[in-house]
Amino acid sequence: MEQPGGALVASERYGSAESWKYWAKDGAMERRRDGEQRQSAGSSVLRVFRAFCSSLSGTLATQASLRGVGVGNQEATVAAATLTWLLRDGTGMLGRIVFAWRKGRKLDSEAKKWRLFADGLNDVAMLMEIVAPHFPAFFTLILCSAGVFKSVVGVAGGATRAALTVHQARRDNMADVSAKDGSQETLVNLAGLLLSLLLVPLVTDDPPLTLGLFFLFTLLHLFANYKAVRSVVMETFNEARLSIVLQRYLRDGRVPGPAEANGREPLLPDFRTPVPIRLGVKLQDVVHRYPDQLDLALKGNNKPFLVGIRNGCVSVCLGPEASVGDEIRAACQALWLGGRLEAPTSRHENQNGHWETVHQSHQLMDDVFTGFLKDAEAAGWDVKRTLLDWDEWRVEWKTKSS
Known part of the structure; x- marks a missing residue:
């Protein structure tokens, strides 16, 4: 097939969106974008603008809520609290977006590895939240870093849970398996809540005991998760x-x-x-x-x-x-x-x-x-x-x- 720009040697498409063609001329090959595009630029702009407006509305609602519950008596205090809230949430959102962009495809192919990673990172984030009050000069930085870690945990944990649920739904009963998994987690969390009611009075105002129990429970948690993930046998190739x-x-x-x-x-x-x-x-x-x-x-x-x-x-x-x-x-x-x-x-x-x-x-x-x-x-x-x-x-x- 001859064209003014040379001979067409190949064409390619990314999903259902952009398309490219490769043209050969004078012993060289050039890649050019195809004129046909499947996605409407106008609809994309409208979707981004709608999400942007929703985000701004949420910011205003957050400020109103802080004012309503009596945070501070001056406008500066409310504004400072709002900015701190937004900084923590904003860094978490950024971490969630970057992680999903960089590692999203790996969460299906390496679900077991990223499930274990999410558990470990969640423990690190909780440790940072525990020690943050002891470093007042770096409190905001530590809290924001912990927020980024927890946002990554949310993406990795939720995605890998879905992947493992698909594996466990051997009778195409994914909804049933997901519901029972959620009920099991709720029961375990309820038991943990009852134990916490007995434990919190013992560790109040005792940082060494708090850290000691935290490390003990963390080691038990990581060991149990490692054994649980290792027990999963998947019959598909990654x-x-x-x-x-x-x-x-x-x-x-x-x-x-x-x-x-x-x-x-x-x-x-x-x-x-x-x-x-x-x-x-x-x-x-x-x-x-x-x-x-x-x-x-x-x-x-x-x-x-x-x-x-x-x-x-x-x-x-x-x-x-x-x-x-x-x-x-x-x-x-x-x-x-x-x-x-x-x-x-x-x-x-x-x-x-x-x-x-x-x-x-x-x-x-x-x-x-x-x-x-x-x-x-x-x-x-x-x-x-x-x-x-x-x-x-x-x-x-x-x-x-x-």
Whole structure:
């Protein structure tokens, strides 16, 4: 297809919104935004303006409420209290937005890890609130930091609870499971409230006892949560579980069952720096600037995905017709490539050397993937869906013949 700007070699779309096209001319490739956009800019502005007005109304209501309950006798006192309230709530809102933006997709694929993270961060926030009165000069800073942590806990805790509820709803009874989970939590909180009525008089005006009991209960809480999260056995592949299963299969030809792989899945922070793997990226994250890069990506590959290595990162483009099996295969190739790149001899390869490694991964998957997927299903894994961290870019590319 020839156009004044060159030949169309690929097009891509992010979800149902923006669309882009790649044009080749004079040995170079250019990415341009498509003219068609699905979202109305006017409706977006109206939605933002409506939320903005609602936020301002809430601010005025907060100030009126403080004045109504008699906070201070002067206007300055009410204004100062209002600003302090807004500062605490505002930092919490900012933390919630940034965390959801940066880690939102991970909450599905790594629900167990982020569930444990939320529990630990909540304990840290409570500790900060306990010690804040002892540092008057930094009281506002500590309180706002604790508010940010609690807002992150709210996002991570609520999202991972929903993900785990979906896992537990084996008879498609998510509402029933969610309701019973809420009732169970309410019962536990009620018991805690009754115990608190007996405990609070004992710790009043005794900071050492307060901190001692807090650390004791925190350790018990974290241990119980770790054991609870570790007991969850999920039959769908995420990146960690797929890596465990694939490595064992390539090593000795055996696919570990869900219970074994879940028992080895890391739940605590890993301070290593593994090779980043990005799934469902833009075409330019796999091939860059030159059409012959697309030819290299297609060499030995007739699947609806493209795999490439750029700047030490393994990236995968996904075609719109790709099946779940294709997604699993592409992720397996990316994980294998990531393992190869971690080897010291691979870190200094040029881009052409990386393409040779990519072609080896295609050949490896041609040889082993069918047997791997069959054995995985026989071992009890659900291969009809995944929890792999795919972004929403979908790409259609043109071969030389087309």
